[in-house]
Amino acid sequence: MSGFVYIVGAGPGDPKLLTIRGLECIQQADVILYDRLVNVELLEHAKASAELIYCGKEPGKHGMIQDEIHRVLVEQANLGKEVLRLKGGDPFVFGRGAEEAAVLRQARIPFEIVPGITAGIAAPAYAGIPVTHRDHAASFAIVPGQGRAEKGQDFLNWAAISQIDTVAFYMSVGNIEHITKSLIEHGKSETTPVAVIEWGTTKNQRTITGELATISQEIQTYHIQNPSMILVGDVVGVREEISWFEEKEQKLC
16 A cells, blocks of 8 residues: 655745645654754644654765665555655755655655745845845856865856856855855956855854855854855845844844
């Protein structure tokens, strides 16, 4: 008897940003496989009998490798269970949700994809930065930031990326020098505004701003770490006008 798998985006961190459909899936699931960046408060909505399986991935330390995740999804669904694969952000934005869906389709297991709010849009919004703006940005890109040219891992088209008005780099603090150098070499001005948003949408959110030529040093000065979103573009300047979340948190303290 085949069960069913829900591949759900849990949103960027604030538990209130989970979708209604995502909440329904958590409430009815028999088994929940959840990632490191999923706010654990969301698991409080699971039924008491639900089995919770941590499969988070950290640099050099994986709770469960991807092939093992695939195996467990198929195995649990084939037991007739409703299985939830709960991912931070959106499952189709650097979340490997498409790979898991393909494995399920090959195993003839029915599934549903539930989108989530991705951090590349939500973290800037909580920092008071729109990713598009009538006066500053008509184009927006989401880019992985881990690839390094010296390791043969950089397959990004930097010439094209440098022409985009606003670029959000995911999980890229450790690669900031390569990112800034590549953008400047391909035409971005050294004075292009940059924001780095650490733990976006959570109570621990912290935002620093600078320019392409200086942001690497700012990250070191303030000891910024992942999970962080790096946003490059003139829209960063709008933060001075509409910053709201961190001001709200300071008033609550």
